[in-house]
Amino acid sequence: MDLRVHKTFEALFLLEDIREIFRQSTPKGLTKAEKERFSQLITGLKKIIDEMETGKGTPASSKIVGSIDLRTREEECINIHPIQRGGRLTPEARKAVIAYGDGYSTCDFCRKPFRLDKITRPGILDFHEELAQFVGMDQARVVPGARRGFQAAVSAVAEKGDTVIVSALAHYTEFLAAEQADAIVKEVPLSPRNLITSDATAQKIEEVSRETGKLPALIMIDHFDYQYANEHDVLGIAKVAKQYGIPFLYNGAYSVGIRPVNGKEIGADFVVGSGHKSMASVAPSGVLATTNEWAPKVFRTTRMVGDITKRKFGIKEVEMMGCTLMGATLLSMMASFPAVKERTQHWDEELQKTNYFLDQFQRVHGSTVLSEYPRKNTLTKVDTTGSFDTVAKTHKRRGFFFSDELAGRGIVGEFAGATRTWKLNTYGLTWDQIRYLAESFVAIGEKYNIPVTG
């Protein structure tokens, strides 16, 4: 492990110990014992900073507590994990999380009408308006993960036994959302090129209507699916949905927060995004946005009245279960938001980097791209059956030889041991990191005498 990285964590942790002195103190100031402890810790901190500077020293234990080790893969490695790249925290989010980690940290200035999205200090109210605008919708709420956005929307629009149409590449959480609401799921089949088309969607609607005598209650399609991250025709599908008068949920788990998304231009009735997948936020977090037309349904407020007490519960929203992300999860979203808005403007360059990498990746004979190509997303399914898997067949470490080779080069996040079809993501890598990554794949190919072109 890089000593300076290790020492950076040690210094952060030691500062948390210093912080704890203040948290245990009274407003009268530190006691003698507290002052002594403060001095001791400052001495320790200075030593760590010396070690950071000179690069000399011994790392302390890498255990934080119990089974929890330091996690340094983002600092020491290039992480190409398919679902982790867009959820890495910005420095701003990390700072906000340090300051707002405590449970109900958002609730210091909660006043009437007592709802998270109405709080103005910090500016949670404004953030909600900006968030709606960011995805081109009228209203937005934060939710504990995109899946909880699906759940709310399905529950609001589908009755027991209703049909929800999803993609043949739909994420499992869309199925669960329907199952939790006692709805039925029907898949739109893929084109030979692994795409969901508006024609196929219309056919499925017709089929469901014929079979059940009722139109589907919802169409829920991923702009980019989790398998290939191919771009599906959400614009055309939204048009079809509109023609049939069926609400359309745009699943932006792999788009909201990394590329521009405008729900109304697409024709979406609901837009769902994931905070921890694509908005540089702490899990579980996400966004559910909708139009003024659908808001009264999905954001309906409670009608409950206590039979004895006659209590009512104000403007708490049923599908949201009241307040949602009351602390560091929300603050991480808010703190990352300026950087997230900015980064969606550089999507073209992200695609350039991905396509550059994949060009190099395919120089190793037998390595191919299973996703549509050139890429329109930074998540990609690749096939190395014809390259690295030929080595794995006879290697004593089997497929793990490949993980070993990557790890030896400081690359992590591949599916350990997989050398046939697997997924990677390059989102947010710098050009230097991209080039390093590309060179590493070529070098592994060369090392094992796999032909490398050009």
Next chain:
Amino acid sequence: MDLRVHKTFEALFLLEDIREIFRQSTPKGLTKAEKERFSQLITGLKKIIDEMETGKGTPASSKIVGSIDLRTREEECINIHPIQRGGRLTPEARKAVIAYGDGYSTCDFCRKPFRLDKITRPGILDFHEELAQFVGMDQARVVPGARRGFQAAVSAVAEKGDTVIVSALAHYTEFLAAEQADAIVKEVPLSPRNLITSDATAQKIEEVSRETGKLPALIMIDHFDYQYANEHDVLGIAKVAKQYGIPFLYNGAYSVGIRPVNGKEIGADFVVGSGHKSMASVAPSGVLATTNEWAPKVFRTTRMVGDITKRKFGIKEVEMMGCTLMGATLLSMMASFPAVKERTQHWDEELQKTNYFLDQFQRVHGSTVLSEYPRKNTLTKVDTTGSFDTVAKTHKRRGFFFSDELAGRGIVGEFAGATRTWKLNTYGLTWDQIRYLAESFVAIGEKYNIPVTG
């Protein structure tokens, strides 16, 4: 603001900027430009540490980003906010959150069968077993807040139109959980001493059965309610529930994580706790635990099959929506867990501190305790209509005079401007802090010539 507190945050933030250099670098090591930036930041860090040591210097901006200010009330003040005390992070949790803030940080070593609670690195699997044991139940899952535990349980056991019995002091999220599942809520009335008794519960069951011709689907009672934090007879109520064959959900939002709770000894079928309220964890987090009898229902796995693809989704649980807390929220629970287990053993002393404080508090003539007394919880509803409110009546700042006086003494978390009935919580305050708090209330009384007894 205390300069050293401010500088502690500045140092933490600067270390995050240093950390970011490594996150943007390649495994080849830092470039010349990166090294220069590193040196500059180290120089800045040394300056901050000098300022921490000497106590001399100028604080930097207290803005983190946008509308997000530093939050220093836990470091600079004594915070008596009714819902915040038990959710304050331990130092271990703060360190874990620093290391595991990134979105899907728990998923580095996710292997078959691909479910959060099966991950062994970090030890999430073991944690789930320990968590079940901690609340005296067979199985446990982490959930995004206690409310999501209620939602899962109600949805699993209640059909549309079924009745759920709650307390006349039930939290609004219990109502929402029922409403979201299309169930009906009926309240058990309070005794004259603001307690829910087993007799009143039995009567309500009879009443519901008579009126609807059907037994209630669930009884959901708060061990300590959110209003008075009075202790309700969960043991007796569990017995009644068992007699009628109705499942009983023990709401431990104000007990699990701060005092011992044994669900099976109580006779609970479900135990729900709150991470951000009482388990020193990042929001939204919580626990839903159950018996082996009820687990197959509330933790049932998906039965969905793709009609086109014939896909199945393994052991993903419907009511959990698959994985739940995939990052820092869970890691904060896990990192705090050893300290949380330990602290529940010192509940008696927490009550001693609360009762000591309230004895002193009541020395100010006209200040009374509305909750049962002596206290069996650290959350208390008090009434200062006869004391501080008499001052507010003629003060130009009205009730805010009281907030001003508290703030001037470094005490925060009261409901700003309230001088009649309001709530406070002393959980986890040191004896020094308790004494300081007590002295402050007495001093404010004296300052405004309110009679103070012995």
